[in-house]
Amino acid sequence: MDQQQPEQGCNRFNRQTLDFLIGSILKKSFCNQISALLWMNREHMIALIHHAIAYIDSGDRMYFVVSDDTLAERSVYLVGSIDGDLIYLVTLLKQYKMPPNSYFIFLGDYLDSFNPKRIDALLLLLCLKLRFPHHICLFRGHFETYEMCKAIGFDRISEDQRLIQSFLLLFEYLPLVGVLGKFLCIHAGISPFMSDNTFLNHFVKPIEIKRMNARERCLLTDILYGIPDKDLNKLFAPSNIYPIGNRFGLRALDQVLDKFNCMLLIRGCGCRESSGVKFDFENKKCISIVSGCSIKHINHANGEYTLLSISANNAWNLLSHYTFTISIKSFIDRFIRSLRNIPNQYDYPERCKACQWIAQGKQPENVTISHTLLKTFAEEMLYPCKLHDYFSIDPRIEQYMYSELFPSCQDFYYHGSNQLIQAFPYSIDEYPLMKPPMLARNGRISRLNDASMRDELNMSHVYSNRIIRPGYDLEQEEEQPRRIPSQQIQQPQENNLQYLRQCQQWLQNIVKPYLSNKYRVERLHDENNDNE
Known part of the structure; x- marks a missing residue:
């Protein structure tokens, strides 16, 4: 039975505090390359995560649809895995239209598997999510799972277990699938259980094993770990790369796209090509994008960062950027000044759900299901x-x-x-x-x-x-x-x-x-x- 712990309330934010955190991340983490774990107040960091949880819980569904009218009103940019790359993220914000004139969708994998302490990019994204809640969406990637956080050492970045629990709880709230016009957006792969647009209706935030059946755990696993396989002559097959998730073939892709009335599947992981983009099938109905760069990868070493732009007429275009055309200091100063003229768009809750969850003594758990566990689970049923x-x-x-x-x-x-x-x-x-x-x-x-x-x-x-x-x-x-x-x-x-x-x-x-x-x-x- 879970042990009850005394509830610790987190600090409430106002717009000035949030703007101060954004400016500090840009100046200290980006310019001076000092990790936020060293300079940011720990209670501010926890409060930032908890407020992001509160908004995502109320404002973002696990499966959401962006209409053609919304696509016509503003530019939409899809960003692949950033792997903790703060340099890329700031370059992106500088190069393209800032919210509220644009809509950014990040397709997961915010952590660096080789340096889990690179959390500054994720913290900046959470700040921007609260500052522009209707213009930024953060999908869940497979790095945002309990088993991967343990594997890369993310659960050991700090001795403050309340901070670690807050991050892991945040990941259980992140959306999984989106349909933008004729584009199906997902982190990794499709699933045999994606029968229609109601397939995620039974997911309850935060995702917990006790509220999931085998079908839902398999679905979540395929979304986060699925792999396209152009040589697969059947619909789906167990992954031959990871001990978890399915591979999907061209016929399965066509069927799922038809069910959702989409023309293209956009994935946010799996590509380590020099250009950061790859078509997974010859018919170009599936595209994989990796936008950022892990510290151990040489991709984008020349400063090329890839993202995808889509519009209401079902057009899409790959975009990249190489260098700053203005000084970093000028960009940061101009960006911070612009925040002063943008009103607050989010009301902070009186009571914090995340604090209540942590106070109940609940522990993070592995909600995905591996091949071995699935076989055992099936036999036990x-x-x-x-x-x-x-x-x-x-x-x-x-x-x-x-x-x-x-x-x-x-x-x-x-x-x-x-x-x-x-x-x-x-x-x-x-x-x-x-x-x-x-x-x-x-x-x-x-x-x-x-x-x-x-x-x-x-x-x-x-x-x-x-x-x-x-x-x-x-x-x-x-x-x-x-x-x-x-x-x-x-x-x-x-x-x-x-x-x-x-x-x-x-x-x-x-x-x-x-x-x-x-x-x-x-x-x-x-x-x-x-x-x-």
Whole structure:
């Protein structure tokens, strides 16, 4: 159970404080190259993150649409991964129209995997998000996940755990998908579960495992880790580069674009070409953009930074910039002066949701799902049954579960009548879940069954050709007994209704924590009635 901690309120901002932070980041972090972790007041940093969370929670949906009218009113710029590159970000702001005359969409990956302490670009983006809330949108990238933050050492950039928790909580609020006119914008990839524009409606901010089912975790994983594969001859397949997420082929891309009535998929990651841009398929319906530069990459070493501009007539254009045409000091002074004439567009909340979340003692968690975890998760959702010393799985449920988890990945399908039953090759004593009630009876049942009887039991029935599982109506079954084929064995008298209920309770304890409502099937149709 989560430990309650005393709630610590964060500082409330006003416009002057926010403008001061913007100017300080430009002068100290950009000009003097001093990390914000060294000079910025820690409470100001936490308050900045919390206010950004509050606005994103109320103002930005996980899936949003920008109409053609909005595209016609102002310029729209799509920015790929910036990898903590503050130099690029400032160059971008200088080169192109500043809000409110333009609309910037950043497609994720704000952290530098080789130097996680480069957080100045992200802090500047949060400041600009609060200063121009309707003109800047921050998507979530795969670096903005708990597992990646741990992998690159982001969770160790400071000893202040409240600061780390604030950053990780922020990432759980960031949008995932956007449609701008005829352009589908996403961080990494598409998913088999992107059936229509309602596919993210059930996501609740902040994203937490306890409020997600397997489908939603797979969807989130594919969006953040998906990879285009021009050589893939099927719709989707497990990634062969990462141990997480799917690859998608050209046919899958065409289908998803048709569903969303879009002409181009714009990704914000995965390209380390010298120009920072790459077409992933020959038909040029998928483009990958990396805009910034990690400290370990030589990309854009000559000062070339790539972004994409789109307009209402479905036109798009790649843009780049090389050097400043005015002095850095002149640009910063002019930018700070312009902020004084722009009114505040965001009302700061009286109570801070982020402070309340941290005060509850909640810990960050891994909401994506790897191939290994997904396989284990799928197996745990199957309804096992005890047949003497072995477990058997009803193949209809196994096929159903794998089909649901991987609707277009035939790699995971089970085919053929020879695979109707999959028997586990280990004893029930070794089953890695919990101690079942059968153990005390195992020896007595073993003495009642010889080898031939075990062969019968290993077919497709449990005590009358059925699967014991949560929701099974045993009393109704007792009133209307099933017809048992004559070739099936007579069940021992010990297998009475009380014993079956005991088994049912055991299976409920195993399966219930892992199932969403969608998977809590009351019972399967009888095979004999499938054609009725």
